[in-house]
Amino acid sequence: MQKKKILLGVCGSVSAYKAYNFSRQLVKSGYEVEVLLTRAALNFVRPETFQAILGSKVLSDEEWYADTKESHVDDAYEAQAMVIFGATAATLSRMASGHSDNRLGATYLSVRGPVLIAPAMESRMWKHPSTQRNVTQLRDDGCLFVGPISGDLASGRKGVGRLARDETILKVIRTTLKARQSLPKSHGLKSLPERHALVTLGATREYLDPARFLSNPSSGKMGFAIINALLRKGWYVTALCAHTTAEALVPEEHDAQLRTLYVQDADTLAALCEQVIVETQFDLAFCVAAVSDFTPVNASTEKIKKKGEGMSLALKRTRDTLSLLGASQRIPNLIGFAAESENYISNARRKCIAKGCTWVALNAIAALENESGDEHESAFESDENRLWLVPPQGQAIDLGRDLKKKLAERLVERVVRKT
């Protein structure tokens, strides 16, 4: 049988050196590999080393015009898939806007098989709205993202931005090539065989101008605790992550089970939910994100200047993600979160019914205050929480007061038992 050919695009990131070993792994897994280096990649890796490993010529911008092939993008026609390894912010931007001003960009536009992107960059670069816009665009164009993952970065800092592990990228290549020859317009989130959960987490930000936003103190701790509890139980998780301050560390052995998409504001979160539920059959969803109910009617593109003694801000309602998921009836087990300070069980039950949830997980702010005797202890940023699971009818289940990690274990245990 003829081997499937993979075009391995390597970009100018510190992680480029990892492509030496990765290209060898691809060959060992039975693929034919052709390496394409960007100009910046040549600062980090040598074509001669790839030639020695693979025994084949390496493509680069240096000899693009001198190449004797019939067309300048023939390599794209011969490949069954393209992998962008250590994708830089610059390459993501180039691909998202269709720039063909280098060999990798022109080749990408000509590939018709799946395109897998494994980004690598500093956290701040990855989380920047412009990078995230490019990622969203590329997902819409059918590219599949693998990572980046959280952990130690080349700079010595910790955070999200680390290149996914070789095994993970290989696994996704195998699954993708087995599943289909070419990737239709999708979000790269087709359901994998494992049971699949959707988790929204963090605080949305509604920008008034480039420097100011409306938000809330949600840290994302509870959301990350739930994600980790699900991963430990072998679930596949798609996380839609708004702004978080908690550490997003996921043990490396679970990288392959987790896909994270970043969002900024409530309406983008709702739009992304709408897309992912069409493309993926989720078995359950935990909506932990603290979503703003209102957003400015007119956000300014420039910083608002001080004028006069005051200003008033016109706000409009945002889209309600939980109601949207409930109304879709596509998720058999939908768990909404509510933070209540009074009549908490009955308020949570009302919310459960109104939004079409299976359960509402209730953070009872007042209960936490009363038990601790503290002036005001918010569940938002704390390591602890006080939780009940409230169904539309019948008895609420008291999960007690505990560390969020432990409560997440109990919560997932309870919910998964019912799925």
Ligand SMILES: Cc1cc2nc3c(=O)[nH]c(=O)nc-3n(C[C@H](O)[C@H](O)[C@H](O)COP(=O)(O)O)c2cc1C
């Ligand atoms: C030492 C060094 C390390 C870099 N590492 C990264 C990186 O990990 N990710 C990234 O997006 N850019 C990184 N850059 C910046 C890119 O090399 C630069 O944006 C380049 O234009 C990318 O070109 P390419 O995408 O065509 O490979 C780094 C730059 C330097 C000087």
